[in-house]
Amino acid sequence: MxxxxxxxxxxxxxxxxxxxxxxxxxxxxxxxxxxxxxxxxxxxxxxxxxxxxxxxxxxxxxxxxxxxxxxxxxxxxxxxxxxxxxxxxxxxxxxxxxxxxxxxxxxxxxxxxxxxxxxxxxxxxxxxxxxxxxxxxxxxxxxxxxxxxxxxxxxxxxxxxxxxxxxxxxxxxxxVNVAIEPGKVKVLEVVKEASGKVDVTEANVIVSGGRGMKDAAGFAVLEELAGVLGGAVGASRAAVDAGWRAQSDQVGQTGKVVSPNLYIACGISGAIQHLAGMSSSKYIVAVNKDAEAPIFARADYGIVDDLFKVVPALTAECKKLVG
Ligand SMILES: Cc1cc2nc3c(=O)[nH]c(=O)nc-3n(C[C@H](O)[C@H](O)[C@H](O)COP(=O)(O)OP(=O)(O)OC[C@H]3O[C@@H](n4cnc5c(N)ncnc54)[C@H](O)[C@@H]3O)c2cc1C
Structure with a gap:
């Protein structure tokens, strides 16, 4: 023993x-x-x-x-x-x-x-x-x-x-003294993320966007909501592959596995590879204009509408609550 x-x-x-x-x-x-x-x-x-x-x-x-x-x-x-x-x-x-x-x-x-x-x-x-x-x-x-x-x-x-x-x-x-033998790999440079950015794996609130964001500029509405909630912005692989977000923001099977208290999925269909990265979130909110989107089967709260109408309205309400 x-x-x-x-x-x-x-x-x-x-x-x-x-x-x-x-x-x-x-x-x-x-x-x-x-x-x-x-x-x-x-x-x-x-x-x-x-x-x-x-x-x-x-x-x-x-x-x-x-x-x-x-x-x-x-x-x-x-x-x-x-x-x-x-x-x-x-x-x-x-x-x-x-x-x-x-x-x-x-x-x-x-x-x-x-x-x-x-x-x-x-x-x-x-x-x-x-x-x-x-x-x-x-x-x-x-x-x-x-x-x-x-x-x-x-x-x-x-x-x-x-x-x-x-x-x-x-x-x-x-x-404890441990004699460390030199390894075969030498780190030449460490490239860091812009400072001040909350990593999605450590965030309590994540506002994520997918292909439904239309382009990189579309994410501005999510940045604003995340800012009010003190959270981080995540992305589906479709958004990352399109070059709208950094790979470090990707949630899912080939991205990061996250478990925030609140995960707000906007314009994300809910493919199994995306769910693999966020389904252990405590509360999941989905905003999608397609009522049949699979994300709604996993969501605690769902809003069927255009995210570009819903998210700014949510941000405005959250601003009032947060003061
Ligand atoms: C091996 C492998 C690994 C993968 N790993 C990952 C991974 O780690 N993470 C990941 O996310 N995916 C991963 N994928 C990809 C995954 O299968 C899906 O293709 C991807 O998640 C789809 O992203 P999406 O939901 O953003 O896009 P889509 O499936 O195209 O969904 C877009 C959604 O946006 C909605 N929408 C559009 N416009 C609006 C609007 N104005 N308002 C509201 N809703 C709107 C649409 O109704 C639709 O439901 C992987 C795939 C494979 C094969």
Missing amino acids: GNGVFFVAEQRDGALRKVSFELASTARKLADALGVEACGIICGSGVSGLAADLGKYGADKVFVVDNAALEPYTTSAHTQAVATVAKDNGAVILLLAASAQGKDLSARLVGKLATGMASDCTEVRIDGGKLVATRPMYSGKCFGEVVIAGSPQMASLRPNVFTAVESGKAGAVTS
């Missing part, structure tokens, strides 16, 4: 990402069910100061691997750091975020630790001393329960689905 439920905290530019707190609180729950400790792993350069915050969300211990070789992120360096900490400290479960970075890292870690993983999980629980993970299959058409036979049992958790609970406690922080 190992010693803990471990999770890999994600940080960017010296700040913990929201999903790291969701991982900490979920690890806490699982650790309580097993009667073991919840342990965080944080890797990077100059990241020691971030460890205390993870304790507040449920980590009993936080292992910090602070090494210049870990910044900027590379799969090889982070795999070495996380695998070493997990192995040396007896991780029985290892959780990561199902984010772009988490997906990249988990694939290599599974190989390095010679175990198995359930990806993009929407629920996790302990049954008979084992992790049981619920994950989407066939682009979200159904959900399956998975038990990983290897150890540690690995799972990546879909951001925004699990609740971060502040406990107010402080976890013990341990610095």
Whole structure:
């Protein structure tokens, strides 16, 4: 029997990402069910100061691997750091975020630790001393329960689905030295998104547009509504392929998987590949002039009308509510 439920905290530019707190609180729950400790792993350069915050969300211990070789992120360096900490400290479960970075890292870690993983999980629980993970299959058409036979049992958790609970406690922080072997990949340049833009995977509200937006300029009405609601603008693949939005805005099977509290789909038909990326949103509102559009089958609220009439009216009403 190992010693803990471990999770890999994600940080960017010296700040913990929201999903790291969701991982900490979920690890806490699982650790309580097993009667073991919840342990965080944080890797990077100059990241020691971030460890205390993870304790507040449920980590009993936080292992910090602070090494210049870990910044900027590379799969090889982070795999070495996380695998070493997990192995040396007896991780029985290892959780990561199902984010772009988490997906990249988990694939290599599974190989390095010679175990198995359930990806993009929407629920996790302990049954008979084992992790049981619920994950989407066939682009979200159904959900399956998975038990990983290897150890540690690995799972990546879909951001925004699990609740971060502040406990107010402080976890013990341990610095770990890991000798990082140089990898075969060298990062030459990191091209960042324009600052201030909320990433769709972290937004609580997403206003998304599809082919029904007509052109790139059509998205101005969605930008305005998203601005009033403090949300982000997403897009269907049709809108991205047309060059109206950046690929980083794409929601769906080949885009990002999002779980906001509110997803407003405008001029999006609701193809299965789009639904795969947003059907776990808490509330879905669809605006479409075609009453037969498949999106209405998944929507909690539907408006059948021209979005260029509906969205400005919604924005005006929301402005009144928000004040
Ligand atoms: C392997 C694969 C992966 C894919 N991955 C993704 C993915 O990640 N994400 C994704 O989104 N798609 C993905 N697709 C594409 C997907 O199959 C659909 O083609 C795409 O989602 C359609 O985008 P859309 O809903 O914007 O366009 P359409 O299906 O053309 O729908 C446009 C909708 O806008 C409505 N509309 C038009 N004008 C107005 C108006 N003025 N007011 C209100 N409504 C209006 C129409 O009634 C229609 O329902 C993938 C496809 C494949 C094969």
